Structures are given as C-alpha cells and as structure tokens.
Amino acid sequence: MSTSQPEPFDGKAFVKHLTNAPGVYRMYGADDRLLYVGKAASLKKRVSSYFSKAHNGRIALMVSQIQRMEVTVTRSASEALLVENELIKAHKPRYNILLRDDKSYPYVLITAGTWPRIKSHRGTRAGKGRFFGPYPSVLAVRDTLNLMHRLFKLRNCEDSVFKNRTRPCLQYQIGRCTAPCVGLISEQAYAEDVRRAEFFLSGRSDALTEDLTAQMHAASDALEFERAMQLRDLIGGIRKLQARESVENPEGDLDVLASSIVAGTACIVLLSVRDGRNLGTRTFFPKLNGHSDVAEALSAFLSQYYFEHTPPREIVVDRDFEDREMVQSALTEAAGRNIQIRTQVRGRRAVLLDMARRNVANAVNTENASQDAQAARVASLVELLGLTAAPKRVECFDISHTMGEATVASCVVFDEKGAVRDQYRRYNITGITPGDDYAAMHQALARRFRPREALAEDEAERVADEEARPMLPDVLLIDGGEGQLKQARDVLRELGVEGVVLVGVAKGEARKAGHETLILDDGREVQPGAFSPALQYIQQVRDEAHRFAITGHRGKRQKARTSSTLEEIEGIGPRKRAALLKYFGGLGGLKTASVLDIAKVDGISEALAERIYAGLHGTEAMEPDGTQG
Template identity: 50%
Template sequence: MTGEQDNTAGFDAKAFLRTVTTRPGVYRMLDERGTVIYVGKAANLRNRLASYFRGDPGSTKTRIMVSHIADVQVTVTHTEAEALLLEHTLIKEHRPRYNVLLRDDKSYPYIYLSTQDHYPRLAFHRGSTRGPGKYFGPYPSPTAVRSTLYLMQKVFRVRQCTDSYFSNRSRPCLQYQIGRCTAPCVGYISEEEYARDVEHARLFLEGRETQVLDSLVQRMEEASAQLDFETAAQYRDRIQAIRRVRERQHVSGEGGDLDVVACRTQAAQSCVTVFFVRNGHNLGNKTFFPRTPDDAAEEDVLYAFLTQFYLEHDVPSEILLSHAVDDADVLAEVLRERAGHRVTLSSRLRGERRRWMDLARSNAADALGSRLASRAGMAARLDSLSSVLGLDTPPGRMECFDISHTRGEATVASCVVFGPEGALRREYRRFNIEGIEPGDDYAAMRQAVQRRYSRLQREDRPLPDVVFIDGGKGQLGQAREVLDELGIGAEELLPVGIAKGPERKPGMETLYIGDTLNERHLAEDTPGLHLIQQIRDEAHRFAISGHRGARAKSRNRSVLEDIPGLGPKRRAQLLKHFGGLQGVRKAGVEDLAAVPGISTKLARIIYDATHGSGSGAP
C-alpha cells in the first residue's frame, strides 16, 4: 500500500493515513530513490504511522527521517509476533539507514562431546548443533573454548584428537606423555575407567561440579586406604584444579542458562555487552558496537539488539536487561517459539543479579570509552596525515600494498584498507602473484595494483584517497605507471611510497609523495607517521600470513594429486590400502595394480610419479 505524492516531501501523509489498516504488520519507509530508509513493526499500523506525521514526531533523527520519506509500504500480518519476525528479515535484507543495525555474522563456538563414539572425544565446534553428541555453549570467543578444553585435558584427560588420528595409533602420543590423555587408543585405560572420566567431564560442563567432586573425593580416599598414594595424589590435584575453576567461573545462585545484556550510548555511539552464563558457569563476555542513528535511546538500541541477535543465535532461558524494553512480552513469545522453551526477559533486578548487571554496565561503559578515545586519536592522526601529504581534507579511505615471498616462492601481495574508524578488515584483499620471474618485487607490485584498481573501475566502486606502497621509488614507480594506464591521476588517488630506514628502524622511513616524488622525512613523534606505520605494518602482517598459507599448501600437496585419472576416491583407496604415501612409494607396479580400480597402466604411471619419471619398476 503506498501513498500519494503531493507535498514538499513527495508524500501525501493525510491521504495515506486515511487508507492504512489498523491491523498488525510491518511498514517500510522509502526515499525518493526507492531506497528503504527505515523498517518498523506495529500492533496497529495506522496508529503507529500516524505518530510520525501528526504533530512533533519526537527526536531529531525521526524528524530528519520523515523529511526524506517519499513512499511508505506496509505488509499486514496475523499477529504482532509474526510482524516482529518479518521486521527482522527486512532489516537484515535492506539494512536501512535509520534502523539500529547489528554487525554480527559469526556463528559462536561450542565444546563438542562425541557421546556416540566408543571412546568419546572433546573438541572445538562451530556450526550446526543438530548432529549426534552433546554441545556445550555457546562461548563468546574461540579463546574461551580453547582455554576450557585446555583445562579439560589437564583435569579429566579425555582425548581431543581426531578420529582418524585416534584409530591409526600404535603407541601413545605426546599428550599421554605429558599427562593430558590416558591413551585409550592403545588400551592403556579400561573402557570402564575412560567412560567414568567422560561422565565427569560431561557433568562438569553441565555445571554439576559437586557430583564430580564427591566422586573424586571418594576415589581419592579409596586409593589412600589401599596405600596407593600416587593415585590418591593425582585425584587430589584434580579436585584442587576443579575447585579453583569453580571459584573463578561459578555464578552465585545460578544453575541454569542466562545472558546478561547491558547497553550504553555516548556521543552518537552505542555499545552492547553480553555475558554468557551456561549451567551456572560464566563463559565470558562479548562486546558489540551496533550502527545507530545519532540520537538513538539506549532502550531502543537494546531492543533492536535483542531482536537481531537472538533471532540468529541460541536463546537461554533468561535474559537480564539493563533497560526495560517495549513489547517485551511479544519478543519473549517469539523467542520461546524459536527456542522451544520458556524465555524470560528481566530488567528489574536485585541481589546477585543486580551485581552481574552492574558488571555488564561497567564493561559496556569501559568498552565504549575506549572506542571513543580510539576514534578521537584516529581523527588526530588523520589531521596530521592530511598535513603531511598536503591534502585539503583528511583522507576518508586509504589502502596499502605489500609483497611477501621466500626466495621467490609463493609470492603473495596484500591490500589492506583503512578508514576514519580504523582498519576495514572485511575489505582486505590478497593476490596470488603468477607469471613473473621469482623474486621480482617490482613486477609483483605492478600486477597487484593493476588487478586491484582495474577491478574497482570495472565494478564502478569508489577509489581510495591515498594508496601507500611499501617500498621505495622502484615499487612506487610501478604503481604510478599502472595508475597512469588506468587514467587515475594523483589528484584523484594520491600514491605514496614508504621506504624503510637504515636497519629498518621505525621512525626513519622516507616518504615519496605523488607524481613529483616529493621526499619527506617525518619526526618520530608525528601522529601522521604513526598512522602510516600502523597501516604499513598491517599490510606486512596480512601479506606474510597469506604467503605462509600459500607456501604450506604448495608444500603439503601430494604428488598423487597431479596424476591424471587418479581421482579423490582412488587416491583415498590407494592411501588406505598402503597406509599412507610412504607405503605407496615402497610398492611395486604389481602391488599397485592389485588395488581395486587401479589398472596396470595407471599403476605404472603412479610408480613413475612417485619415483621419478626415469625410474624402472622392480
């Protein structure tokens, strides 16, 4: 349903409101270009939309938004809960300018216990939790998962190796030797004893440490009564380790799952901090910085976060909130339907829960303060940089290229991107350099710059204001030639070379600026130089990590992968038959041909490939 366009804003609100329904639904506000600028939901569409156009609409943000409305489209739903779900989908699809937007595309990690295995293992897991086994989490970060797994290895000694590694062991691995596994792979522990360790690990992850401690205390006393003091000491150490962790992680008075969510806003910036509590354990916290309109209220930011975050991730039984939010009952109903269990939203807190909320608020305030200070520092660096480079205004976008290789092997170029907010990691790019003489850094730089900016031109995407080239006049010259060929002048994109100083000492860099190669040496305490160093070091790091990955991949490639007619299934069958590549190399042509699916002709090709083309078969 759309309105007539008669007034100065291009939208006849009165005519529109006469026809809009009073039923629940979702509305989309569009500007004159047809871009969705806001998505909202309402229990009564007419009443909600009328609030925008009758009298003072409220905040400055709302007044500005209303002035840009050229059309309003509505979708009627059966219930307000259905409207909430549709609102979430449309916000995700259109990412409107005036909505609070959460940038969180990650799936959260879990600890996985393969209970279906004969000898279950504990492992890091990210992705679907619908498969067989037990899943514990979510954890706020991979680091939190790994630290917990490290503890589990020390205390419960349940295996964490992959199934293929486990099934091919003929002797204990290093984990057994350092006391972090009981070597079930070679039968060093009985199935009954191992099952007891697995059960203790499961109970611990479920928050039932008391049962684990009682069992371990009983076994320690039994070992001591039998004068087996070495075993008793091992149980004592495990008991002490569990108690230390319990003191650090345990949430007083809690035994279930809950999240503590706090929001703070300041200077048109917003921060939401979430503490994850599962089975009475504090798994840690994660901080988010949603994109918000300038004068968004904290309760509005919090509500938008809840709808966008919990409709994408696991929902605990209870969510503690720093602010009361509108439509909490509707949101709780939607989350209950999605999670399959009761969900409570609580904002009036007392006692221990109030203390947890105070902690979450404090974390949110500290994180927001640090971000604002960082942005203020970034603004000062950009002002200094614009002065150094002779720009009229601070650059809005900067890119930097670097080359990495080892004696010409696996050459990789990096391109990192920075803006006023700092590093824009999602826009980083790597280029695998091919078709050049190994070790030719000039040709590598030329290829990377040409591929980057020819693509930006083809896709009609904006160019950066400044491009930094990690290198001296030679590398910068290659970049300038490419930019000239593409018709990109220095007034459009300023090229700057960064030559390292003597002994690569920071602060001794030489800058070569623009087509004139204006040479500059900056004082070590220049904020603009600090920004250049940060960008260059990030490009260097990104290039090296890409090069190492490419080099490892090339070195780990099996010679069998290059044999025509030997596909993945036959390769796997061959390796399984001979127990690995070394076994294949030791086999003769007749042995190879005995493998199902391997003809005598293919066996000869395999033999030649694994022994050198001039070898003769035995």
Template identity: 50%
Template sequence: MLNHAFDASAFLKGLTSRPGVYRMLDAEGKVLYVGKARNLKRRLSSYFRKSGLAPKTRALVNQIYEIETIVTHTENEALILENNLIKALQPRYNVLLKDDKNYPYVFLSSDDFPRLGFHRGAKRVPGQYFGPYPSIGSVRQTLRLLQEVFPVRQCEDSFYRNRSRPCLQYQIKRCTAPCVGLIDKESYHQDVQHAIMFLEGRDQQVIDELAARMEKASQQLAFEQAAFYRDRIGSLRRIQERQYISGKEMDIDVLGVAVRGGVACVEVFFIRGGRNLGNKTFLPKFQGNLTPRELLSAFIPQYYFNREIPPTLVLSHQPEDMELLAEVLSEQAGKKIMLLRPTRGSKIRWVKMALTNAEINLSRRLVKRTNITQRLESLQQLLGWTNLPQRIECFDISHTGGKATVASCVVFDKEGPCNTDYRRFNIEGITPGDDYAALRQALTRRYRRLKKGEGKLPDLLVIDGGKGQLAQAVTVLREMEIEEITVLGIAKGPERKAGKETLFLAGHDTPIIVAPDSPALHLLQHLRDEAHRFAVANHRQRRIKGHKISPLETIPGLGPKRRQKLLIQLGGLREVARAGVEELVRVPGISLDLAQRIYDSFHGRE
C-alpha cells in the first residue's frame, strides 16, 4: 500500500503537463528514483494506477514520501538532465553505469578523406568530436540525415581501403566514392566543411537552401517532393537543437524567485562543470508584502553564509544591495564572488528555467490543503459567516473586439480548484462587446442547470468586476429565485495592481477594503486569475475552431510573412509546436519576445 504520508491525489492535482524530470524520495529524504517525462502529469499519474504495475514499480511506489519535479524547456533537456542526476545521486531503482562513457558523439576522423561515424568512450583517436547527444538513437539519426545532405563517407577504414569499385552508397547518391578517386580532395573537403558547420550550429545556409527547394517544388505542384524537404528540415532542426542543460565549463548557481498571493518560492539550480546537477526549492516565510528583489536580499545571506559558494550567482531579480552582497560573500569565501542579473546571452536561459520552476512550484503551494484552509478561514471571517465556505464559483468573460465571446466558470472547494467542475459557455445572440449581457447569459445557463439538480449550488459567487457586474449577477439570481448564494464582486484598483482590489458584497452599500497581505484576498485573487486564464484559453480555442484558422494566427505580432517563414524554416506546424524558444528565435524575423509568445501559445503559462 502507498505510504500514507504521501497524498498522491493532491500532488497530481497541482502538477504541470510540461516536460521535465522527477525525483522520488523516501521518508529519510534519500532519492529512490530519477525519471524524465514528456508530460510530467501524465507520466507520474501512471505510477498510481490501481492495477497493472510491475512488482518492482509497486515496491518503489510504496516507499515514496515526496516527489520533486524540475520543469525543462524540451524533452531533450529533460533526458540530459536525467542522465546528470542519475550519475550524481545514484538512485537505488535506476539502472546505474560505473563510468561516464555513455554519452554518444558524432566523430569526424582526421584522414585525407575523413569519415563521419558514431563514437562512445574515451576520445583517444585523433579527430573532431561533436556532442554529447542525448541518446544513441539521436546520433544514428544524425548520421543518417547527414549522409543524405552531405555525401561524406561513413564506412569503416578497412572497408574503405579495399574497394576497387564504388559501393551501393554511391549508387544512391549518399557518398561521392573517394575510395576509388571519383571526387577530388578539394571538393570532398567542401562537403566535410559543410557537415562541420552544421554540427557546430552554423547551419542557416543549409536550412535556407532546403527551404528554397521546398518552395520551388511546391510552386511546381510537386507536393510529394516538397513534403520530403519539409520533413528533412524538421529532422535537421531536431538533431541540431541546442540544449540549456549542457554548456561551457562553469560553476554557477541560478536563483529564480516568484512571489504571489502572500507566498514566495525560490528555486536554486546548481550548475557544475557546465552541467545542471539539479535544483532545490525553498518556500520562505514572511509577513506583509515583499518584492522579489527584497526577498533575494534576505535569502542570499541566510543561504550562502557558512557554506561553499560558487564563483557566480545568476539572479532573476537584482537586489538593491547587490554590490554589498557580492563584497561580503567574497570576503567570506576568500575569492571573488560575482552576482549577475543577465538580460541577454546564454545565462538568461538558465534564469528562465529557474523562474518557470519557481512559478510552477508556487502554484502547487497555493493549492495545498493547509494553505487553502487558512485562506477559507480568513474569508469566513471577512464575510462574517459561522461556517467555512464549502464551494465557491467565479465567472469571467473573454472576447476579441466582441467576437467569439466565451464565459468561464471555475470552482473551488475546501481542497482548492475542482478542475472537473470547470465549465465554459459559448455566448451567442448578444450585441458584440456587451459584457453585461454575456455575463447574464452565462449565469442564467449555469444556475438554471444547477437549480434542476444537475450539480451543487455554491455558497459564494465571485464576479470579476465592480458594481455593474455585481448588479447583473444579483438580478439573475433574484429572477431565478435563488436566495442562498452570497455574491461578491472583486474590482481591480486604479493601477490594476494586485493587492489594491476593492470588494463589493451584495446588499452592502460600502465597499470592502482588505489589507494586501490578507489570506482572504489572496484566495479571491487566485479565483479571479484562474477564471481569467480559463476564459482566455477557451476563447482562443473557439476562435481557432470557429474560423478554421491556424493556431499561429492567434499570436499577436506574428503576421503572414513571419508565419510563412516559421513554417518553412521549421518544416511545418508540428515542428513549430514542439520547438523550444531557442529554435524559434533562430528563424529570421522572430525576436526573443515573439518566440516566447509562440512557445507559450502551444505550451501555456502555468
């Protein structure tokens, strides 16, 4: 039976669907198993099935006390990070290797007519080594594709030196037969140089040439040939992907901070020798409202005093006393310690990964039962109720210029968000842009069904808006003779900043002003933000479905020319959807901000 100390249902409820790595720990904090996943939620859910688990997996699950996750940008990053963690932690339930020779490389020999080949092990043979690659399969695929694009020989030297006539690879145009002198040394080395440029990432010329061929084939209605080039572009992009996980030889710590709803999360990633060795999550306690800068100023000295400090700390936010912190840490360590807040370059990628994990772990913290209970108790006091709210519903409206209007309804109970009870309403038959009419229609449809017994009525109905929206909700409930629901409006402040909201309670003339650090206000903010997120997601889905448009057409700033360039360069919509920000930004005309928007449109911000 599963360890009762681990609540699998609560853990899975707040888990992300992004790619990443997970660590399973026992009650003593020892790592039992490290794994990777394309979809963390789906993969980890498979461990807690009621049946069908292998005996070894059941034994592992029975010992789980806690599961830690690290979200990565792509599945390839997760694979390399998993490899690093397994070596560093030596988990009992993982397959362990005794050496570090399992990273595969592409090898280019130093012969007069060099050969490309697979290599794994000590680098004793003279030549160039490209990698490491995440798997043996990826190297084999790379070599196959390189052979199609660059006809450089891949045969063993013993085979090459004993040829009297060209082999089959020459017949199918995947080799230029240097073994029998059918190509001169200079021409051969041009192909070799192109292969090197591609393996080193200087591959834009190759991609552009294939893209031009694809367009030409398409214009000539040779769609099968165009599809061939499209698939080749996608494959070349895949094998050429640059990872965030491996980099130059360096020792740094990366700190990402997220603060929301009176709760904070600090993620510290440990980079040693250019490899990501994992992270540690901190949930510091504090009173009042703190900015990420203020939190870092307090966290850094507490964490790094009296411990070994790497030469560089890379920060997501700049503390006001950053120079002083660097000076004090340098004195303590007896060496120069640098504190950096990068705005561009390779280190910004590490910061984004740390921030993503901080935001996701913060969201998981916000929906934990103990935290929800505390907030419900605060809301109970605010409303003057004798009992805790058992069920809360919140509505929001989303549209673009009045088109494809969608209303969302999210539901919270004593355990937090009830995702299965969320509902969306496609709004029809109203004047475009009339949010009041949209809200009336959604509320009427929702509570007509609930009154018929198709679900539970809430104790509290929260409306994203002020007195106008509140009046619409009160009118709908009065017309339907529903009296047992309390209605509350939450209006953004004049600067639309979190913490400066005004609350309007039905039946009360005076608005309610709540302290920014009130747990009740944090709960209402969470409800409102979740309703907004759900409404926007469904609005986007409706636009795509209703107009039969590409998901790319809904992304602000991505016009027809850039969409075409994106599809051509990456080899189709599927490749665009699986690409990371690093791959997207390499397409001409795609800025870093736009690449991030494209990535978020397919993966979402959590």
C-alpha cells in the first residue's frame, strides 16, 4: 500500500493574494512544525522574494520544506517586529537565528513594597520590583550599588533583618542609609528617595537634577533651609559624578555593538555606556541555525535583545544591515522616544567601536577554542563508554542536604555545546527519612522520568510543553556509587525507559579530583585518571550539578531559618509579631521571656501568651483548667 506524498507548496499562488501591508509571516513544514518566522514592511514584497529567485543552500532547503504559510497583518512595522520576537521566543523555529538567554548576567533590583530594598540580582526576572541592567559583571553592580547608597541612602539589608531591628545599624551611622527600619524617615520621604534612584538608574540624571533643583528652590522659598541644604548636597554629588564621567566618556547613554562569525560561531559584543559611565562589555553567542551572514545575525540580535531590555537613545553598530531603518523605527515606537542606530562614527565613539571589535575578535576565537576542547572531551567520552555516536544530551543528578535537612535534588543538562541552563531542574524532596540519599535519588528520578499520563491533572498542565518535559538523555550521570546507581536502574526499569546509558560517578580516595571511579551500567568499574578528557568532561557536568544542588539547598535552608517561628503560631499576625519583637528586642529576647512577661505586650492576652511560649519552647499550651491541650 503506497502512501501519497503531500502536494508541494505553491508559493507564487500564495503571494498573489497577499497585501502590501506590514506584518509577520510563518512557514510550516511536515507535521505542522514551525520552520521560520519573519517580519516585513510589505508582506507581498518580502514573501515573494522567497519564490521569485534562486537562493543559497540554507534558504533553498528551508523553502523546499514548506508545506503551508500563514501571515498576520499588523498596524505598523514596529508591531510586526514585536510579534516576530514573541513568536521566536515561544516556538524557537528551526531556521531562525536564536539569541540565547542572558539569565546569568547580574541586575540591580529595587524590590516592591512599602520600604523597597536595593540589591544585586542574578537569574530570572520573575519577582516583583524594578530591574535595571543587565550589567557586564558583579563588580559593575557593586560599584553601582555603592553609588546608590552614597547618593540616595536606600536600605540593603535582608527583609528578616529589617523587620527585627530595634536600633539603627552601622549603615545609618556612616550615612549610607536613612534607617527606615526604626522609623527615622517617613514612608513618603523614603518613597521619594526610591523614585530618585530609579530616575538615576534609568539614565535620566539630567531630568533628576532639574527636578531636585526646583525642589531645592521651593524649600528655600518656604524657609526649609535644612531640607534645601540636603537637596543641594545631593545635586552636588550627582553633578560631580557627571563631571568626572563626562571627561572620561562624554557620550551619555549609548550601546556599541561589534559582530563576527568565525568557523560557524556567531559572536556579538555589546559595550554599554550609561550616564557617561562605561559599564564594560557583555558577550553573546546567538545560535545561527544555518545562517552565515553577519549582518543577519546582528539584525536578529537587535530585534530580540532590545525588546527585552530598554534601548539607549543611541546604538552604534559595526556594520549596516538590510532592515536597519525598520528596526530603528520599531525600537523608537516601542521605547516611546527617538532611538538612533548609527554605523558611521568618529571621535570617542570610534574608539569605543574599535574596543568592541577587538573584544569580539578575541571572544569568538576563545569560544571556538573552548568548543574544540569540549569536542575532544566528548569524543573521549564516546570511546570510554563505547557509544555509537556523540551524545546530544547528557543529564546529571545530585542530592544536597545538611544532616537530612532541606533535601534538594538537582538535574543539570549539557548538549553538544555545553550547559543548557534553561533546562536545569531542582526537586524539593519530601516524605523520606531525613538523610536517606537513596530514597531522595529515587524520588527525583521518578519525578523526572514519570510519563505524562501518570501525572496529576494540575501537574500535567504545568509540564504540557516540550521544554518543561524535555527529551530523554543519551547519557545519565548519577553522582554516587553503586547504591545510587541501583536507584536509577530501578526507576528506569519501573517506568519502561530504554536507551539511556547510565554511569555512576563515585568519589575517589580522600575525595580527590581525578581519582573518581566510574561505575558503568554493565557492572564494570573504571578509573580513567586525572588526565582523561572523558573524566574531565564528566567532572565538569558533575561539578555543575553539585553547584546547582548546593545553591538550591542553601536557599531552602535560609528560607527556613529566616521564617520566624512566630508565623506558625495561631493568632499571631504581622502587627502582633512586630510588637513582640520590638518589645523584647528580637526573637532571642522573646524566647527568654516568661508567660507573664509576654502577656504585658499590648494586644497579647494571657491565653495567647501561653500559646506563644509553648510554640517557642516545643511544649503544649495549658488549658484554662490547668491541663495541657
């Protein structure tokens, strides 16, 4: 019985009915898989270009796979750029250039709430508050935070410390905080300091100084000379910083980008100047997916990056690209202010562009050397494990806890190019005997490899997409010896998972690196030695799993430490908790108090004092008749 082949897609017929309006076009292949998403100032002109002339190998291959196309008409070219960006992020089409995420870069975060805290942040930007950045390094964030504390005196203490302070800390004494923890500044005044800091971090220091100057004159006219003097000092500090930085970098706000493709590796280096301060460079390696044109890679980067991060007024690039005016117009409309993308510069800007070009040349060569070394390690792993091909996906599991407390399992993922951080997973382990690493490993692996149909309905919804429930690994590394490896064998056998190569990584003598023993799935034990590229690769993956597990465990343990025991006592809300801690000077003082002492606090009855005392000391509260409840 023969299977009929699908009819080839008639692109020329499709184009006949298209409009000249701006919009987004989508190409679909077999199994309705999205191949490519593109934007167009004119849909008819852009789409027809795929079917009216010969193309290079990549485009020709893509066009040959098209089974159908869809278009979305938008109101403007900038809206088309926005829709394109959202579709690329959501579906990661096979033939689009993909910008890898930059979750590892640090940000400055001003938290939400009545008394916001300013701090450094690394990771996903899912929490409440305003994020500023990303910054090229932790050092740049520290310098910025130091500046914020000197100028605006925002708090940097943990919330648990802030809630339990009874007197100002050293930061107040040295003039870097206004002590909101003990009410030495009003809520309205602190909110104004936060607003000023946000203005400054947004690169609007000129507008900030104008506002502060107007406030200073108003305070002087109202005979509020002390406040006017404080505003004068703040203006002086900002202008002194501007004067110093303008001598070093007179540009104000701009980004400088240099791009390169060498041996199939694309690299973009972004040098940022904000408010005249050179914040250094960040390096990106977009996934080309068959593209080879540097200008295309640069265009894709601009489209994707600046819809995630606020663009400066000026962007300097090292080369022109086809849709520069369209991208510039779209960024201007999205930002609500004029954005310029410049290719021809002189003076200081040319110096910065040359610096970016030097950095991109070094970065792409270093990345290629790193990829060559990684490929050699993977080839050695193939030989050691007797694989038929290089593994496309390697996963490693590790368990972390302290004396059985706050047990966390980690799963890290590596592909042909290295770590795939957006697919890392942590599992909070519950319902086991504390310290039982075997049970913890069994639970984590069962949750990782459990088939979707076995999940509860609400959990199945959370893992419905392919990224949340990723493909099976080719190699599964287990940090541990034979006992841990047995748990992995049992789980895979119970769930009917096949085709996964299991390797246990047992620590060597005195836990010394390079002395590890690898326990293979067929029972063999091998010690490749410290100079084995295969073992170096396994150590790299294992150490990353260990780091990721430790980080999760410490976070979980810290959360348990900082959550007050009072929160678990019935009848104690935020106000009573604050009153108790303020009266006794903290949890330590409260624990040493008697029931009668606790009952002296406003709003605390004797019965509630009994419950508080019992909750703090692990006893049972007394009933009114003198018996224990």
